[in-house]
Amino acid sequence: MRQDTALAENAAPQGAPDPGALVLRRLCKEYRPGVPVLKDIDLVIPGTGLTAVIGPSGTGKSTLIRCINRLVQPTSGEILYHGEDLAKLSGAALRAARRRIGMVFQEYNLVERLTVMENLLCGRLGYVPVWRAWLRKFPARDIEHAFQLLDAVGLGGFENRRADALSGGQRQRVGIARAIMQEPNIILADEPTSSLDPKTSVEIMEILSGLAAERNLPVIVNIHNVDLARRFAARIIGMTGGSVVYDGPPGGLTESHLNHIYGGESWME
Amino acid sequence: MTVVEQLNRDWQRFTPLRRLSRFAFYLCAVAALVASLRTIEIIPEFLYDAPEQMVDLVQRMVPPDWSYLKPTLDALVETLHIATVGTVFAIFMAVPIGIMGASNVTPNGPLNLLAKFIFVTSRSVNSLIWALLFVAVFGPGPLAGTFAIAFRSIGFTGKLFAEALEEADKGSIEALTAAGASRPSTFIMGYWPQVRPAFWSIALFRWDINIRESAVLGLVGAGGIGVALDTAMSLLYWDQVAVVLLAIFIVVVLAEIIVTSVRTKLI
Numbered sequence: 001m002r003q004d005t006a007l008a009e010n011a012a013p014q015g016a017p018d019p020g021a022l023v024l025r026r027l028c029k030e031y032r033p034g035v036p037v038l039k040d041i042d043l044v045i046p047g048t049g050l051t052a053v054i055g056p057s058g059t060g061k062s063t064l065i066r067c068i069n070r071l072v073q074p075t076s077g078e079i080l081y082h083g084e085d086l087a088k089l090s091g092a093a094l095r096a097a098r099r100r101i102g103m104v105f106q107e108y109n110l111v112e113r114l115t116v117m118e119n120l121l122c123g124r125l126g127y128v129p130v131w132r133a134w135l136r137k138f139p140a141r142d143i144e145h146a147f148q149l150l151d152a153v154g155l156g157g158f159e160n161r162r163a164d165a166l167s168g169g170q171r172q173r174v175g176i177a178r179a180i181m182q183e184p185n186i187i188l189a190d191e192p193t194s195s196l197d198p199k200t201s202v203e204i205m206e207i208l209s210g211l212a213a214e215r216n217l218p219v220i221v222n223i224h225n226v227d228l229a230r231r232f233a234a235r236i237i238g239m240t241g242g243s244v245v246y247d248g249p250p251g252g253l254t255e256s257h258l259n260h261i262y263g264g265e266s267w268m269e
Numbered sequence: 270m271t272v273v274e275q276l277n278r279d280w281q282r283f284t285p286l287r288r289l290s291r292f293a294f295y296l297c298a299v300a301a302l303v304a305s306l307r308t309i310e311i312i313p314e315f316l317y318d319a320p321e322q323m324v325d326l327v328q329r330m331v332p333p334d335w336s337y338l339k340p341t342l343d344a345l346v347e348t349l350h351i352a353t354v355g356t357v358f359a360i361f362m363a364v365p366i367g368i369m370g371a372s373n374v375t376p377n378g379p380l381n382l383l384a385k386f387i388f389v390t391s392r393s394v395n396s397l398i399w400a401l402l403f404v405a406v407f408g409p410g411p412l413a414g415t416f417a418i419a420f421r422s423i424g425f426t427g428k429l430f431a432e433a434l435e436e437a438d439k440g441s442i443e444a445l446t447a448a449g450a451s452r453p454s455t456f457i458m459g460y461w462p463q464v465r466p467a468f469w470s471i472a473l474f475r476w477d478i479n480i481r482e483s484a485v486l487g488l489v490g491a492g493g494i495g496v497a498l499d500t501a502m503s504l505l506y507w508d509q510v511a512v513v514l515l516a517i518f519i520v521v522v523l524a525e526i527i528v529t530s531v532r533t534k535l536i
Contacts, residue, residue: 069447071443071446071447095449095450095451096449097449098446098447098448098449099448099449100449101447102448103444103447103448105440105443105444107440108440109440109441109443109444110441110444111441111444111445111458111459111462111463112438112441112463113462113463113465114458114462118458122444122445122448122450122458122459123448124448125445125448125449125450125451125454125455125458126448126449126450126451127449128454130451130453130454130457133454133457133458134457175444178444178448182448182449
């Protein structure tokens, strides 16, 4: 049923307003004055499907994704989402916006000394008062949801394991489940497979794109691996030197585009 | 490279400048030793009969006066109470100040500085001086000793707790921030699980130190076994002094054993 709506929305004519779209306008970030990492980024990221951002290391992919949930403060520009400019939020309004944006990290960023269940419930911290977090008295609905998600990512029965006892692939499954626990409207994934072996990388991308598709959630993924990007993304954004140089479907991404993005040719042989 | 050049290659550990500065350092050290020997005015007569004095003291101590055991044990229990309650007080005060002093949890320069100022104040005053101060406030007795121990310990526990917080993994904190968690929630679910082992380790370590420190507080009238020691020494009852010293020694060793075994279980 949800899938059908997704298709219907995708089929909407170009230019029709997409209420779930994320619009970046002239987004700039300078860590040091005069040295821009992001140069006037203009992007419209649709409200459905998986969008992959590819590009060499140090080109601003992570900065771009971290500007969206304001882990990094943009220097200038607008981030329009659900009628709000995320770049201008602060305090409680920023926290309220952040809890609707799930995030998956390269190094998983779990709390190592907490159990898998506690790590999943960390995804609810934007919703529950601090005393509930302290006494671990989370609402029964959250705990039920956490059990369902553990089953969905293939970690049924792992709820009492400590996060530091898990393998990399298992940790990233917990990371994905924690992001979905937030009941987000969008998921950001910053190099979610870069610390994993090739087989596990594919599994993680399958889980991420599968869970997002079931919930009709848009996903933005930073990714090094062009093959994985081609395989899972409905749309690819190529970045180099802080600017967007390709924005379109995976089928349109040619070798000359890749040359432009990564520079040189010898690496492709 | 010719053979001659290869033969003439030389390697030395220090450059000439470093050799010179090392020589200057040793020269200064010897000069300081000579200068201090000339100013401390050792009285040779005292030095000559030191061995006899030591033997005499030990002879006066044995056999220990076991009838003094009862008052010693009572005073010992008081010392343990002073050390334990003082440590608990110290922790209650040190945790908020430690949070205030950790620059990642409290990103506010003036507050960090205020916390560091409190740590330095607490640590730079010796526990005997704190005890004198609190004897003046509360009068002689264990209450003054407890407060002396507590205030002396804030600096140590608070500083180490703040350092443990600053070493916490940034990634997991970032993840909780990204999930929209408030600062108190981030502390409870992000920082606290990471610093919990360090916290208990610091608390136990300080308790161990405080047992030793509280043993001497009685010298200035702040309660505990130090009072028993002071009384016996003033009256020159060396056989009673022996009992007190033995009791302190046994308790310190026991505390050390307890702390070590609990610590290995915690970490």
